[in-house]
Each structure stands twice: as C-alpha cells, then as structure tokens.
Amino acid sequence: VIAIAKVGENRRGPHAASILADLGYRYDSSTDVAQADDPEEGDQFVEPGLLPSGLAHVPWRHAMVDSIQYLRRKQGPRKPEELEARWVATMDRLAEARATTTLVVHAYLSGTDDARFSVVRRVLGHVRQRGDIEVCTARTLAERVLAVRH
Numbered sequence: 001v002i003a004i005a006k007v008g009e010n011r012r013g014p015h016a017a018s019i020l021a022d023l024g025y026r027y028d029s030s031t032d033v034a035q036a037d038d039p040e041e042g043d044q045f046v047e048p049g050l051l052p053s054g055l056a057h058v059p060w061r062h063a064m065v066d067s068i069q070y071l072r073r074k075q076g077p078r079k080p081e082e083l084e085a086r087w088v089a090t091m092d093r094l095a096e097a098r099a100t101t102t103l104v105v106h107a108y109l110s111g112t113d114d115a116r117f118s119v120v121r122r123v124l125g126h127v128r129q130r131g132d133i134e135v136c137t138a139r140t141l142a143e144r145v146l147a148v149r150h
Contacts, residue, residue: 017053027056027142029102044090045099048141050149056142058102064090065104070116080115087123095132102138 012030020028028051046059062068063086069078078086087103094101103123110116127133 017051017055017057021053021055025055026146027058027138029058029060029138031059031061045094045097045101048100048145050145054149056145058138058141058145060102060104064101066110066116066120067104067106070109080119084119084122087119088126091123091127091130091133095130100141102141 012028016030017028044061044063046061048056048058051057066083069083069086071077090101093099105111105120110120124135127135
C-alpha cells in the first residue's frame with residue numbers, strides 16, 4: 001500500500017509520517033518538494049530515503065504521473081504521444097545518469113483508454129529493450145531503504 005498524505009500542494013503534513021508509522025505502514029509516497037507543472041522545468045529523478053519516523057520514503061514527481069499530465073496541467077492536458085515522448089526521453093536520461101524515478105500509472109485513467117494504455121506499453125517496452133534499467137515496485141524500493149537501516 002502506498003500512503004499519500006496530502007496537505008496543501010501535494011506535501012506531507014508535519015504529523016503524517018509518524019501517524020502512518022504508528023498505523024503499521026512501512027513507507028510513504030508523498031512528495032516534499034514544490035514542483036513545476038511543466039516537467040521540463042524540474043528534475044524527474046527521485047531519491048528514496050528514510051524519514052525520521054522510520055518510514056521509507058519513495059517520492060514521485062508531477063512529470064511522471066499520468067493523472068497530472070492528462071488531467072491537471074495548467075497548460076492543458078498532454079496528448080498521449082506527447083507524454084510517451086517525454087517519458088521515453090526521461091527513461092533514457094535515467095539510464096545515462098544511473099538515477100531513479102517513479103512512474104505512476106492509474107488504472108482508471110491509462111488502463112481504460114487504448115491510446116493511453118499503449119503509451120504505458122511502449123514506454124515499458126522501451127525500458128525492457130534497453131536492458132539497463134531495473135523496473136520494480138515502490139514497495140521493493142522501500143524494502144531496500146529499510147534494509148540499509150538494519
């Protein structure tokens with residue numbers, strides 16, 4: 001389970017992480033940074049880490065979330081082909097930088113629209129074809145962070 005505690009503009013509130021830890025959650029997937037609506041203005045890479053509460057933190061960026069790109073951009077929604085080109089370019093930069101990103105795809109949005117689902121298939125196909133990018137779940141990233149702590 002990914003817990004996203006929102007306060008204001010997609011930021012974790014001051015008590016959210018400790019409450020989640022008390023409830024037995026192992027990680028948080030909120031973001032701590034203000035983000036530009038245009039992914040060209042911001043860094044799409046993330047650095048999973050450990051929060052003071054003991055929770056692992058697996059952050060995300062607006063540029064890598066389908067619902068933000070298709071529904072909530074101030075400049076208007078992206079077309080599937082635009083998003084595909086941006087995500088493929090990000091994955092290529094990711095591999096070159098040996099960095100991490102989180103790709104957030106919602107079943108209700110990209111899973112029910114053929115054009116949008118094709119974007120997900122082609123981006124993941126591109127990643128697989130490269131062969132130098134590891135794909136895993138947020139849970140796996142969180143477990144790695146927690147393992148380092150011990």
